Amino acid sequence: MPDDATPDPYADPIAFGQRVQILRTRRGMTRDQLGGLMGHSGSWVKGIETGRLKMPRLQVVLRLAEVLRVRNLADLTGDQSVHVDLFVGPGHPRLPAVRAAVDAFPLPTRDEPAPAAAHLAARLAHAWAARHTSPHHRDVVGALLPGLIQDAQTAVRQADTAAERRTAQAALSEVYSLSQFFLAYQPDGALLWRVAERGMVAAQESEDPHTIGVAAWLTAQAHRDSGPGHFDAADQVTTEALRYLTPLLPDADHEVLAIAGALTHEAGYTAARRGETGTAWRHWDQARTMAHCLPETYFHPVTSFSRAIMGAHAVTIAVELHAGGESVRQAAASDATTIPSRPRRARHRIEEARGYQLDGQPDVALATLAQAHEAAPETIKYNGYAKRIVLEETEAKSPDRRRRASALAVKLGLLAV
Incomplete structure (x- = not known):
């Protein structure tokens, strides 16, 4: 090859250690933070990244993939024959139709009348019930979402009064919340964030406390799952949402009480991801107290917040804190x-x-x-x-x-x- 030719970017493949360093930096983690999550020191991470230590065994590689939230194992190993999607699925068959509905840009028209608010509410209730009862919930929800997205958008565009528009915005935000459950772990992170942001905007336009709380709950999860560099953003969302909801709680209905409890647990979840044991369990204990203010059989249709879920939340807190014995005890x-x-x-x-x-x-x-x-x-x-x-x-x-x-x-x- 001539000296002035463009070099082949694949002629010298990126070493495993370099990949670890790139992925760690992308997640906003220091070597000490990564080492701590792996049960090692920062110097161990440095040894891996500089090549002083050889590529570890599969068990450690998979643990690194989990901590670094690597979506495709080949991105970490560099071996394209090891194409295993970890934190993202292969793509559900109904994903293209849902994506098309989200990406559509419908213009205002009166050609088709908007569905009544009660009709939209009934369809959403059916969709949530189907999600909770079906073993193949993505398939069921994915079939319902395109029509729900289109009709909820139409309801907002054709609302005649301010009150009707707020009601329609609440329904649209709820549709986007349902969409986020479908899009989680799908191979389109940008689409997930588009839906999350639209859901938050629609919730704010609705001026409905419960709707705002649900959108904040999902947005905080999206930030937290984006890695340590986004933990502060997740905390900010939960803190602001709870500051808004707390004065309303003395006179709140079960739904608002439940979403406040779910947000309180989310704050504990993020603290557990940070490794802050005391803070994580303090938030969990507060959430448990809030759950016991709800009827014994109550179950929030979006967040699953309830008395029954607090045991499951305790397991998650212990697992995120990497406390194996405590995880088993809570299980x-x-x-x-x-x-x-x-x-x-x-x-x-x-x-x-x-x-x-x-x-x-x-x-x-x-x-x-x-x-x-x-x-x-x-x-x-x-x-x-x-x-x-x-x-x-x-x-x-x-x-x-x-x-x-x-x-x-x-x-x-x-x-x-």
């Missing part, structure tokens, strides 16, 4: 069968499995993931934590464990049949 104290939502019950099983894995009980972790798959296959299929555990155990020393992990990997679409 034993919780009762997944009291959670009426299939996807939320499956998510709880996945969190329990993470706890068992942390506690050195991989066989129980696999059995718990099998329960998650039974509750809602479409939840575990798109969950990166579940995928990491399954992939790690496909290389276990125990032949029986390898067999069970491989069978579950096939069900999740991680391995060819």
Whole structure:
């Protein structure tokens, strides 16, 4: 090749350590922070990044992928033959139709009358109920969303009075909230953020406290899941939303009480991600007190906040704090069968499995993931934590464990049949 030719960017592939450094920097993490989350020191991370230490075994690589929120394992390893999506799914078949509905730019028209507010509310209630009861909730919700998005937008455009417009904006924000559940772990992060931002704007226009709280709850989650560099933004959203809602609580209905409780737990969740044990459990305890102000059978249709969910939340806090023994204790104290939502019950099983894995009980972790798959296959299929555990155990020393992990990997679409 001539000396002045454009160099081949793939001739000298990026080393594993360099990839770790790039991904760590992108997440806004220091070496000490990453090392702490990995159970090592900052100097260990430096050794990996500089090449002084060789590429670790699969178990450690998968743990790095989890901590760095790597979406495709090949992005971390550099081996394009290892194409495994971890924190994002392969893309649901209904994603293109939902994307098209979100991206559409409908102009004001009176050609088609807007649906009545009561009709939209009934359809949304049906959609939430379907999400909680169907094992294939993404497929069901994905089929409903395009029509809901179009009709809710039409209702806003054709509202004749300020009151009608606020009601329509509340419905539109709720549709966007439902859309965020469908878009989570799908391969279109920009679309998820577009929906989150539109949902927050519509909520603010609605001037409805419950709607504003739900939009804030989802926005805080989006920030937190974007990595440590966004934790401050997540805290700011929850803090501002709670500051707005708190004066209303003495006279609030169950929905507003529940969303305030859900936001309080979110603050604890983010604190747990930071490793702030005392703050995390303090927020959880406050949220539990708020849950006990609700009727025993109450279950919030969006956040799942309820008395029944607090045990599941305790497991998540312990897992995020990387406390294996405490995770197992909280799992034993919780009762997944009291959670009426299939996807939320499956998510709880996945969190329990993470706890068992942390506690050195991989066989129980696999059995718990099998329960998650039974509750809602479409939840575990798109969950990166579940995928990491399954992939790690496909290389276990125990032949029986390898067999069970491989069978579950096939069900999740991680391995060819």
